Amino acid sequence: MIELADISKTYRTGSASVEAIKHIDLSIGKGEIFGIIGHSGAGKSTLLRTVNLLEQPTTGTVKVGGVELTGLPAGRLQRERRRIGMIFQHFNLLAMATVRDNIAFPLKLAKLPKAAIRARVDELLQLVGLERHAEMYPAQLSGGQKQRVGIARALASNPDVLLCDEATSALDPQTTNAILSLLLDINKKLGITILLITHEMHVIRSICDRVAVIDGGEIVELGDVVDVFLKPQHPTTKEFVSQVADTFDPRELLATRKGRLIRINYIGDITYEPLLFNAAKSTSVQFTILQGTVSRMKNTPYGQLVIEFLGDPGEIEAIIAALKTKGLEVGEVA
């Protein structure tokens, strides 16, 4: 649905120049929720804004739904942009217009008949849960409600793609979760492809299928959210993952524990099987859970445990081998 090839952007101001993004290739499938995470200044906004050419890349090509946008004449580009909705951190609503008129705005620009606009806006108000707020003005709404208006407006012309520019960064945690659920719901109901940028791993973990980590204008890591989350490789990724992991470094335990400390990671349905019990039941090995998370990422269950095994070294080896044959990832805490 979105194909970026060799996208770079250099900003020039006077004699200075900043290479905001460097030779980025990215391919996002239809119906995917794809997250880009990075620190301030990493190039997230610049990259997102090249997708609808709000930002003209210095090099490279942008294709959306198979149509190359780079190089299109202005009129054609304007039409193609209707297939790409966008929402913003600070909502960008028209202060002097009601909720209904804000949502209707892109439909009026597209010169739809009045009755069709009214019917479509009613549908959208229902989709985002604002039926009772239609005649209010933005100043009378909470942040979460304003973002709902932003989402409804972005969806007005039935786009294939929704770009989200830090859409929950101005919201409190509870409202953030409500907006994330709404985005997930819209993705499921409408099959719309969502590309979002954020600096919060929580947002990625809650709704994204895949994630790219961007640092210094380059993608330093990319993969399925569960894989990146459980096995972060790049230092920046590790930093982001530690934002949401309320754990301490288990190596701290090495000095005080007598047994062998083992990390176990697992993903998928095996999360809910008694694998540890089964592997150890016919031995005299004792095990203690020293640290652990069993949770879900989007719909995928996963677990991360640190276990201390005490007992016969041969039996411990056999338990570890049995866990590995069940597909668990097992490694030493060292």
Ligand SMILES: Nc1ncnc2c1ncn2[C@@H]1O[C@H](COP(=O)(O)OP(=O)(O)OP(=O)(O)O)[C@@H](O)[C@H]1O
């Ligand atoms: N219009 C501009 N003119 C000059 N430099 C710019 C412009 N926009 C962005 N930059 C520079 O490009 C780099 C990337 O900025 P960008 O806004 O894309 O990063 P970001 O990851 O979205 O950061 P933030 O989360 O703070 O918005 C930064 O060094 C920034 O200063």
